[in-house]
Amino acid sequence: MVARRFPFSIGRAADAGLRLEDEGLFERHFAIRLEPLEGFVLVVEPNAYVGVNGQTAQQTRLKSGDVISAGSVKISFSLSAAPQRDLRFREALMWAGLAFLCIAQVALVYLLID
Numbered sequence: 001m002v003a004r005r006f007p008f009s010i011g012r013a014a015d016a017g018l019r020l021e022d023e024g025l026f027e028r029h030f031a032i033r034l035e036p037l038e039g040f041v042l043v044v045e046p047n048a049y050v051g052v053n054g055q056t057a058q059q060t061r062l063k064s065g066d067v068i069s070a071g072s073v074k075i076s077f078s079l080s081a082a083p084q085r086d087l088r089f090r091e092a093l094m095w096a097g098l099a100f101l102c103i104a105q106v107a108l109v110y111l112l113i114d
Contacts, residue, residue, distance in 0.1 A: 002080075006034040007043075010070070024071025032062065032077075040077070042068065 001018055008017040011029040030044045040062040044050045051069040052060050062068075064079040 003032065007031045008033075010075070011045075018075075020071075020073055022071040022073050025073070029070050030068075040079075 003017060005017070009028050009031045010016060010018045010020065010025075011027050012020065012022070012025050013027040016028060026045055026048050028045055029048050030042060030050050033041045033043055035041050038061050042050065042052060042057060042060050042062050044058050049070065050057055052062070052066055054067075054069075062077050064077065066077045068075045068077055
């Protein structure tokens with residue numbers, strides 16, 4: 001499953017981002033949030049049990065490869081590779097524009113001196 005919107009909730013609720021029919025889970029057992037400064041943060045509902053890599057957690061920062069366990073369910077959290085656009089053409093245009101600007105300034109200086 002790929003999460004595209006955050007916060008992303010996991011639980012038994014019909015409107016959960018990932019709906020799991022496990023008796024050990026609450027309606028909204030936990031959520032994954034995207035925090036600007038911390039990255040992906042797992043937030044557990046009060047009185048719910050969630051383990052991350054075998055350690056009990058209420059709120060923790062997630063890293064790629066972490067294993068989240070809740071009830072009898074185990075979920076592997078991973079980040080996909082970020083696609084990068086080829087910016088060589090834009091960079092070449094920028095350098096050409098800078099070169100043109102420098103040549104134009106030198107030409108203006110010589111025109112003003114004469």
